[in-house]
Amino acid sequence: MSRWGMTIPMARVPLAEHREIVAGLADLGYTDVWTAETNGADAFTPLALASQWAPDLRLGPAIVPVYTRGPALLAQHAATLADLAPGRFVLGIGTSSETIVRGWNGIAFDEPYKRARDTLRFLRRALAGEKVTEEYDTFSVKGFKLDKAPDVPPPIVLAALRPGMLRLAAREADGAITNWLAPADVPKVRAVLGDEPELIARLFVCPTADPEEARAVGRWMIAAYLTVPVYRAFHEWLGRGEALAPMNEAWAAGDRKKALELIPDEVVDDLLVHGPPDKCRERVREYVDSGLTTPILAVMPGGGLSPAEAVRALAPGA
Known part of the structure; x- marks a missing residue:
């Protein structure tokens, strides 16, 4: 069976009330929980909680922006999660958007391809425990070394929507994260990324007839x-x-x-993805059959189901 992920936090559920939902995911057949970072919860705090609530699940942010934290702080966040969930944490990074970076955070959204590449290269070295002094094209680091590098350095996956980023992900990352595509689009993405890297996508699901x-x-x-x-x-x-x-x-x-x-x-x-829950599951499997490695369900309100009911209804083994 492929991986089958769930997005947290879920709409209409306070973060503190996620414990029961998250703790039950593995028994329902889910393998992963993934967060996002826009204008709600930050990407790392829900994962820190989930690491303790569900010791069998893989965890990852899809994605954290490479602009809104300095490179050293981003490495510290990743090292903390890797320590909380050894071998179960995957770091998803990406450029985000000009609205989030410049509009909301007042940070220049310059040279996004280079910034993603430079951050990826820095994180590889920092999370491996190296002391990094380097003049990258988009930032410089002088003498940074993690106090405690992860015993298991986390894989790093890169948000990639078009050929340039997909090729960078194929060359230097451990996989790619995409978004807002149909099953028929997956082969086009795969043709650039290649067959081997993990391909992750958040799928928006509205379980209503x-x-x-x-x-x-x-x-x-x-x-x-x-x-x-x-x-x-x-x-x-x-x-x-x-x-x-x-x-x-x-x-x-x-x-x-x-x-x-x-x-x-x-x-x-x-x-x-919409329809009765069984039809939604079939549609998610179409993505997998088309070449998607890891579907991440993001449940939208619909069908009169509570978030907990939707999680159960959309589980791969339901």
């Missing part, structure tokens, strides 16, 4: 994500540029309502 309920959820999310330049370029590469052009034009003109209306049903159905 009402397609209009799901599409209403999906349209808001697609508009929020796919108007961001990196995602817009990703879907142009995947071949959805023409289908999404009306949405992007309306969004750029400030007409949010019109932008939502202009997203075709077919695009929503391609990118959002």
Whole structure:
């Protein structure tokens, strides 16, 4: 069986109330828990809790931005999680977006490819216990050494949406993380990444038998994500540029309502996993059959299910 991950924290569940859900994931057939970092919980704190609540699960952030922490602090965070969960922690890093980096944190979003590459190279050395003094293209480090390097250095996986980052992930990382794609898109990503590296994707899942309920959820999310330049370029590469052009034009003109209306049903159905839970599980398996190594489910409200009920209903063995 492939890996089968769950995103935490879950919507509408306070972090302190996740213990029972997380502790039961392995018994339901889940293998992983993964976080994200946008404008909610930070990526590392939920994983620190999960490392103690669920000693059999693999843990990872998908992703932490390479700009919003200094390289040494990022290494410290990773070393802490690797110490809490030896052999079970995977570090997912990526450039994030200009909105998060520049707009929310006031940090220049310059040379993202080089920043990701430089951070990856620094982390390899730091997490192996080396003392690092290096002038990288996008930052410099002078004499940093972890007080206690992890006994098991964590694998590092790289957020990659297009060929340049995918090739970097194939050359220097232990895998790639992608997002917002359909099963039919996976072979195109695999063709660049190669067959061997782990390929991880967060899949947004709305377990409802009402397609209009799901599409209403999906349209808001697609508009929020796919108007961001990196995602817009990703879907142009995947071949959805023409289908999404009306949405992007309306969004750029400030007409949010019109932008939502202009997203075709077919695009929503391609990118959002929805339907009764058994159909959702079948759809997730389509991704795996197409070449995805690790699906990470992100449960959206729908179908009248509580988050805990949705976790049970979407479990691989349900």
